[in-house]
Amino acid sequence: MRKLTALLLATALMVGLTIGCNSNAGEEETNKEIKRVGMVIKIKPEYIDEYRKIHSASNAGVRDLLTKAHMHNFSIFLHQLEDGNWYEFGYYEYTGDDFEADMATLDKHPRNIEWLKVCDPMQVPLEGETGWAEMEQVYFNQ
Numbered sequence: 001m002r003k004l005t006a007l008l009l010a011t012a013l014m015v016g017l018t019i020g021c022n023s024n025a026g027e028e029e030t031n032k033e034i035k036r037v038g039m040v041i042k043i044k045p046e047y048i049d050e051y052r053k054i055h056s057a058s059n060a061g062v063r064d065l066l067t068k069a070h071m072h073n074f075s076i077f078l079h080q081l082e083d084g085n086w087y088e089f090g091y092y093e094y095t096g097d098d099f100e101a102d103m104a105t106l107d108k109h110p111r112n113i114e115w116l117k118v119c120d121p122m123q124v125p126l127e128g129e130t131g132w133a134e135m136e137q138v139y140f141n142q
Contacts, residue, residue, distance in 0.1 A: 035094040038135040040126065043086045047122035048078065051088075054118065062115045069106040070096030088123070090132060 043051060054061065055076065066074050074092040081087060096102045106112055126133045 042124035
């Protein structure tokens with residue numbers, strides 16, 4: 001129970017920090033509802049350096065594909081909890097009109113498929129999950 005509490009506390013902190021640091025300018029201009037997504041997954045410790053490297057600013061990776069899928073302010077944080085495991089905490093804002101269609105298009109893109117072939121083996125889904133676990137948003141400071 002303590003491990004779960006620590007994980008939830010760390011998750012809430014990371015999401016809160018991320019959300020608090022984002023600009024709302026685009027939201028005010030369009031009056032469009034933004035879908036805010038927080039997510040979590042474990043990362044194998046032996047891949048942390050490689051994971052940081054492939055996500056560095058010098059590696060474009062799939063950034064343009066995320067933007068085309070209307071995913072903005074995509075951020076990933078790494079943190080080791082007291083249970084000894086390393087976790088990735090992700091956050092993004094979806095600004096499109098058809099989330100399912102945009103995610104389906106992204107899922108089929110050959111470059112995204114290749115990207116996931118590199119990243120997926122580095123990660124360990126939480127129990128009961130098959131990939132990133134989406135988190136419940138409980139607070140947003142507008």
